[in-house]
Amino acid sequence: MRKVLTIAGMALLLVLAGSVRPGVGEPGYDTQDQGFRVAEAGLTEEQLAGAELWYKATAGTSRFTTYVFQQRMGVLIDWFRVLRADGRRDRFATWGLINDPACCTPGSPGCPAKSLEETYGFEYCPGDAELLRHVGKTGYRDPACDFKDPGGLGDKQNPCDLEFGTSTGALGFRKFPNPRFNAEAWRKVNGGRLGTWNGYRERKPASPGSTMMVSHLSDPSIEPPFLIGMSCGACHIAFNPLKPPKDPAHPQWENLKLLIGNQYLRSSEIMASGMPTDSPEWQLFSHERPGTVDTSAIPNDIVHNPGTMNALISFASRPHGFSEKVRKWRPVAACPAGADPDACWCEPGKPGKCKEFSEKTEDVYHILKGGEDSIGALEAIQRVYFNIGSCSEECWLNHLTDLRQLDPTQRNFGQTPFDIGQCRRDCAGFRAIEDRLGLIAGFFMTSRPADLWEARGLDDPGDLVEQLDAEFGPGAVARGKRVFVQNCANCHSSQPDPTENTDFRAVNAAGHRIDWLGNDEITPVSEVKTYRCRSLHSNHMKGHVWEQYASTTYHERPADPNLPDPSGGGRGYYRNISLINAWAHAPFLHHNAVGPEICGKPSAATDDLGLDADLYRSPYVKISRQGSHPVYQAGGQAGGKDDCVPYDPSVQGRYELYKQSMAELLNPQQRRPKVSLLDHDIRIDFGPRTFRGRTIRSFKLSVPAGLPAGLLVSFDFKPLVADLVLAKNDRRKLESRLTERLGSAAEAKEKARWLDRLGSRILRKAVFTQNLRLNPDDAYTLFALYDTCTAEIENEGHPFGESLSDDDKKALTAFLATL
């Protein structure tokens, strides 16, 4: 009997560890969504609990990406285009999404679902037997309700509010049954079928002869069968550099890691997948490189600032001793009777669960590209959930800028600060995550480097040195170390005063790297000289939406006097990032711009509705000049649709990309310039619509293809509108404003006259219901006057190492590959 129990116990452990987890179609499959245990094998149950939250918890993001984004912000997501079951084969190549190994295509061998009609066109995933029963009905019990908090629930928020749902088939994207779904309405719009969304998403002219294309994605009266949400894993689950998949479209769990950051994800294209290609939303926000995301596109700061998903590697060695003044909520045993809830608040019914708002000096991390989110690691993790939509309705949408609001006396003309205390009180999802941040942070601390020697299956690092010396020349690695110490370690080592004797790969007693290979100190962007727009991110400034997530020290940073654009209040800096595992994380810099462009190669160029499946657009340009402004010709030297390197997450593929990227990094003069250009005219209707003579009037603006997308994203048009009004009503005031901005009364006078003429042209066009086409001369005048960031070349800067000899450059490349 004892032996039987032992065998049963071992079997249970193996199942829990994922070694013999039920496969598709096997008994127990439907309750299994535990693949993360395989991806993160070797962790404790507590660490795995953190991994599970990172992998599954959406904390209410599904309402944001199903209702809020579409209705309030007017940006449409075509979820079926992205997640349809019959698109599994090309999903990685088109969107960079990683397929869930546990899901199956209905009708495939062993799949519990036999047809797409059963799954509303999506894949069938663990937990769907229960979920599909609740489409169009209430009463769904979210799998998160079964989440077991290590140490018990205690006074934590109900785990149901973590909202796991089930997988959509793409990792990190989770689905929920929509109780408002109406099968009859769905069939009516989709040609009598439940298993397709094509009628719902098909774009048709808004009216006969109209060039405006619309679909029922913009008809909220028709509810889709699923609400789609995101977990943090949506951006961070990635291929394991140590165990890459044989076929990226069909990975297994052992090929995955949850923290690294998906280097291929086209998140901005996903978020704008329902928008026409001539819409501003598509043209302006979908030029971000794979693996980057502009997290200030939704809480828009009118700065073009995409950046990579921060690679969470070796977090335990990350510098966190930045002593800064921090105002935030801190746990206390109790609040004084009658305390102002904005100063001290205890959660009702949970004695002793209290927090007080105070300022103290304490050691913090610098988390984001410019060191933002600097009030503590836990708070920084919590804010990730807002990036993906959590608590949007309860806490932060009312604080965002409405791009349509042109009157500065009206709400949402600009941002107002998010209130952490209010969000804690009013959003259950906030509390559900906050109460478990320690688990997630604990999981972060387990992240380990993926070293090239191990990826190549070598016995030890010495074997890799031998291989690299053979490739780059005898003694290359040792020589590269010297070059590194002399030229790079000042910023890219976290050890004090590194020398040639410093062991940059040393580990501590716990097995963690001692050196983060980046000191996370901030450097003025004018010194780094890289594309500066990300450093001008303004959402953490005082008065802006994430003010409470930046330290007082951050707010007190001085402006960078060497910049042509406004800075200060925190803006104008980049932190010195880590070089750990640089071999696996090319291309380089904060927005993946230095190195070859990478792209997927889907099997078809378009989907069944004719929408693009190949989303690559070459950013390489040829530059000439016309008058005072540059002219960019798309494609550049030998550029075009095929000037990108196909996605290749294999060890050799990563290594080759690393070498090419290093060559570009160390040879700035040889870089082919990159500027993401509009590849289609944009049509914008703005201002009030009126009606006369049976004709609708609005101000119509056409922005021609070929202009830099970044300059348009950073174009702060609201002051322009105010100036246009002043040009007609109060020229003297306008000249005074412009003098303040330009520093020259004569130039201000000239620009005021120009704005007056521009206003007249717009009004004339509006009267005759004609389209005003922005010409490049006018565009560059406007950019110079109103852009928050005027940088254009995306892959410039970081000239350090440029003057090294070729042999030193090769040696440095060899040495960095060992780190």
Place this chain on the structure above:
Amino acid sequence: MRPVRLLACTLLPLFVACATARPTPTPSPTTAPSSGYAAKPDFARVERDHPLTPAERAALTPESLSKLSQDEIDQIYARLTAGPIPDGPHQGTVIFARGGSLPRLEEILGGVKGFLAKKAVQDLEQAAEFLWKGKVFYRDKRELRNQITNRKKLARLFKADVSRMRTATIDGREVGLLFPAKLYCGQSLLDSRRESVIIDYFFGDEIDGYLPEIDGIAGRGGLQIRDEIRMVRPGFYLGRAYVAKLFLLNFTLYNEEVAARGGEVREDCRPGAQQVASAGGR
């Protein structure tokens, strides 16, 4: 017809006719109107510190609301929930509040231009009340139509076949039923914290009896009108009308029979997490 009347015709779906003769006490505004967006109080804080009491709701009328500034009306709206999706005919009132949308033109333009703008807004308000009498909700079908008087003139103006126009007799008066719209629970464009009942004209052409010559003005090829409403108390709703997602005006809707019936309030839409004072209280 003067241009401003023509403009008013285009905005008909937005307008409701005033019908109530209730006393008009005004709830205490929570803050003074402010000059800049950043100084306006956060809705969550307003609601926490100054929840609308049942007595304050009971005192609200179209007349009392019309005396408030736009920011005061916004703060009242934000403290309401959607309540049930209405059913049947509702009468109402248009409110162009000072400090909001079109009335701001007077301040922005100033001088003679400002005076002319103010005059145009007044004409618009009068024209709207002359032509537009209310809305009719078809709750079960999740549809809505607007009550229009002078429908024959309107048909001539837009070269529409008046015989194809749907009509109804409401309060003993025959009205045209125009500008069909879809009804659903959706996002408020003012206050994200809870849903509103949305009246959406974008796909009005999918509703039976759509007259493209007239109804198309409100739809996606036209002004792209979208209204949202929240309930003050049973039978009485406060609404906001948008043109291409730009706020245009406030309106109220009133159904005397439902108001007299009162009773428990059902929330058809997502009421949000923040505690609100009971809408059904009397």
